[in-house]
Each structure stands twice: as C-alpha cells, then as structure tokens.
Amino acid sequence: MKRIDPSIIPKKKLYTGAEIPCVGMGTFGSDRVAPAEVSEAVEGAIRCGYRLFDCAACYGNEAQIGQVFRKVLEEKVAEREELFIMSKVWNDMHREVEKACRKSIADLACGYLDMYFIHWPFPNYHAPGCDVDARNPDSRPFSEDEFLDTYRQCEELANQGLIRHIGISNMTIPKLEAVLPKLRIMPAAAEIEMHPAFQQKELKEYLEARGIVPVGYMPIGSPRRPERDIMDEDIVDLEMPRIREIAGAHGVSPAAVALKWAHQNGQIPIPFSIHHYYENLECMTKDPLTEEEMASIAGLERGNRLVKGHVFLWEGAKDWHELWDE
Numbered sequence: 330m331k332r333i334d335p336s337i338i339p340k341k342k343l344y345t346g347a348e349i350p351c352v353g354m355g356t357f358g359s360d361r362v363a364p365a366e367v368s369e370a371v372e373g374a375i376r377c378g379y380r381l382f383d384c385a386a387c388y389g390n391e392a393q394i395g396q397v398f399r400k401v402l403e404e405k406v407a408e409r410e411e412l413f414i415m416s417k418v419w420n421d422m423h424r425e426v427e428k429a430c431r432k433s434i435a436d437l438a439c440g441y442l443d444m445y446f447i448h449w450p451f452p453n454y455h456a457p458g459c460d461v462d463a464r465n466p467d468s469r470p471f472s473e474d475e476f477l478d479t480y481r482q483c484e485e486l487a488n489q490g491l492i493r494h495i496g497i498s499n500m501t502i503p504k505l506e507a508v509l510p511k512l513r514i515m516p517a518a519a520e521i522e523m524h525p526a527f528q529q530k531e532l533k534e535y536l537e538a539r540g541i542v543p544v545g546y547m548p549i550g551s552p553r554r555p556e557r558d559i560m561d562e563d564i565v566d567l568e569m570p571r572i573r574e575i576a577g578a579h580g581v582s583p584a585a586v587a588l589k590w591a592h593q594n595g596q597i598p599i600p601f602s603i604h605h606y607y608e609n610l611e612c613m614t615k616d617p618l619t620e621e622e623m624a625s626i627a628g629l630e631r632g633n634r635l636v637k638g639h640v641f642l643w644e645g646a647k648d649w650h651e652l653w654d655e
C-alpha cells in the first residue's frame with residue numbers, strides 16, 4: 330500500500346497550541362455509503378497516513394469506525410496522541426450533551442475527543458434519510474439562551490478532560506456576534522461549507538480574526554450528497570472550466586485542485602472518500618497552485634450554498650435563507 334509519512338503533512342496550530350493536520354477525512358456516507366464501507370476507508374486512510382478524522386453521531390457509523398481505531402491503535406499503526414479525532418453532538422441531544430459525548434467516545438473507542446462540535450446551532454432535528462419537504466413541528470429559530478446552554482455543557486466536558494477543544498458548526502456572523510462574548514472557553518474551530526463556488530470569504534475572515542480555525546466541509550462540492558441537498562441550479566465545482574484547466578496544467582484531478590486551493594486559502598478541508606483518499610492526502614504535499622491560479626479560483630465564487638438546510642426549518646419560516654441570517 331502507498332503511504333505518506335504523516336510528519337510531512339502540513340499542520341495548523343489551534344489557539345491552544347495543539348497541532349491539527351491540514352487535511353482530514355470526512356466520514357459522512359451521505360445516506361449512500363454503508364457504515365462498513367466508510368470504516369474500511371477510514372482504516373485504509375490511517376494506514377496511508379491520515380491522522381485527522383471528522384466523525385459525527387448522526388452519521389450512524391461511529392461504532393464501526395471505533396472498531397477500526399481500536400484495531401490500528403492495538404497494532405501500533407499510530408499512537409492515540411497522533412490522531413486528531415473530532416465528533417459532533419447531534420441536534421436531538423442538546424439537552425444531554427455529556428451523554429451524547431460519552432457515547433461517541435465509547436463508540437469511537439478513543440478515550441477522549443480532540444474536538445467536539447455543536448453540529449447545528451439549534452435543536453431542530455430531522456430523521457436520517459428524510460426528504461427536502463420533511464418538517465419537524467418541534468423545530469424553532471435559533472435561540473441564544475438555548476445555544477449557550479448547549480455550549481456550557483461542552484465547556485463542562487472540556488473541564489472534565491473528555492474533550493480537548495470545542496468546535497462550532499453551521500454558524501453565521503450574527504449568531505457568533507451574539508454568543509462569542511459570553512463564552513468562557515473559545516471555540517477552536519468552526520465547520521462551514523466551503524468550496525470554489527461557495528467560499529464564504531467574510532465568515533472565514535471573521536473566524537480567523539478571532540483565532541478560530543475554519544474547517545471546510547464539502548470541499549469538492551459533494552458530488553454524491555443526499556438527494557435533499559441537490560437542486561437543479563447548483564453548480565458542479567469539479568466541472569468549472571477554470572478548475573479543469575488548472576487541473577490539466579498540474580496533471581492532477583479537479584478534486585485535487587479544489588483541495589490544494591482550500592489548503593492554500595487557509596481552511597482545513599475534510600473530503601470524504603472511499604476511492605480517492607490517498608490522492609487527496611498526497612496532493613497536500615507537493616506542487617502548490619500558483620498565486621495567479623489562486624487568484625483566478627477566488628474569482629469563481631458563485632454564492633452556491635449546497636446545504637440549504639430546508640429540513641431544519643420551523644413553522645412560519647420564510648425560506649431557507651432565514652436559517653443563514655441572509
């Protein structure tokens with residue numbers, strides 16, 4: 330098997346001084362890839378040099394991924410301290426964060442989490458695999474008090490040593506403005522959707538200015554995302570002519586161009602892959618994009634949010650833009 334020495338993978342520093350690899354493996358099978366297939370890819374990824382894994386309770390595969398972590402740790406493929414394992418509290422567990430966290434730690438067989446994200450900033454819950462028109466009557470708009478209560482529970486987990494860092498996800502600048510001054514432990518990272526046709530420059534700069542590392546999800550435009558997140562008007566990042574042109578110039582795939590751009594742009598991409606994970610790691614180690622290429626990708630911004638979040642809407646909400654304070 331081809332392998333890349335994890336020590337040559339560039340790292341970023343979190344505000345705590347801890348290091349995090351510049352690329353991680355996503356583990357959301359998008360309602361299409363079974364847990365066993367995802368965990369098999371995670372095992373291949375660790376053996377080929379990945380050290381950062383983005384997991385979540387709602388992906389429904391933490392127990393299978395945990396079996397892989399147990400195995401590779403026993404075989405000393407990596408030490409626990411070398412892995413950076415992230416998980417997320419799902420929306421239906423905001424009032425029981427410790428219980429959710431302990432379950433993820435037990436399922437992942439990892440002892441503690443390096444980062445624990447609040448997956449969404451509200452408790453609106455949808456059933457796995459639901460369609461775009463599904464609505465939960467209990468859904469409601471963002472509440473500062475509810476969010477702070479959930480966050481306080483994460484701070485408690487950090488104090489107990491169950492988690493090393495707190496992460497936030499799917500937040501917006503207005504929501505951050507409301508809550509950041511009230512937090513005792515700052516979030517170390519924020520997961521947000523980021524790919525060439527949706528770069529979130531303003532939010533990214535806002536996060537960076539506050540020492541919060543942006544983690545870009547759907548970094549290659551999630552070509553196999555769930556049906557509910559596919560709209561006719563969506564742009565396919567990997568088919569953008571300029572991305573294909575740059576790929577040709579470097580002799581790599583359009584996906585590798587999107588990942589190189591993400592890394593050089595300053596976010597940590599977390600591509601999911603069953604078939605291409607080696608390529609996705611390798612492309613971080615050589616042949617960077619030129620300044621001119623980076624500038625031309627900056628010009629590909631199209632405001633094309635792929636995860637609109639319809640399924641989280643509450644009764645009376647106008648449309649999905651409201652979810653993002655747009």
Ligand SMILES: NC(=O)c1ccc[n+]([C@@H]2O[C@H](COP(=O)([O-])OP(=O)(O)OC[C@H]3O[C@@H](n4cnc5c(N)ncnc54)[C@H](OP(=O)(O)O)[C@@H]3O)[C@@H](O)[C@H]2O)c1
Pocket residue numbers: 354355356357358359383384448498499520521545546547548549550551552553554582584585599600601602603604605606608609636
């Ligand atoms: N915080 C949140 O709310 C949130 C939301 C969405 C996603 N995420 C996280 O972000 C991760 C990534 O997002 P995502 O999985 O939706 O989308 P993505 O990483 O942009 O796309 C994954 C898809 O791209 C394909 N792919 C990967 N590398 C490729 C390459 N080099 N060439 C061609 N195709 C390639 C994969 O196919 P193969 O499997 O065939 O390689 C897979 O179908 C998720 O797994 C999850 O961990 C977080």
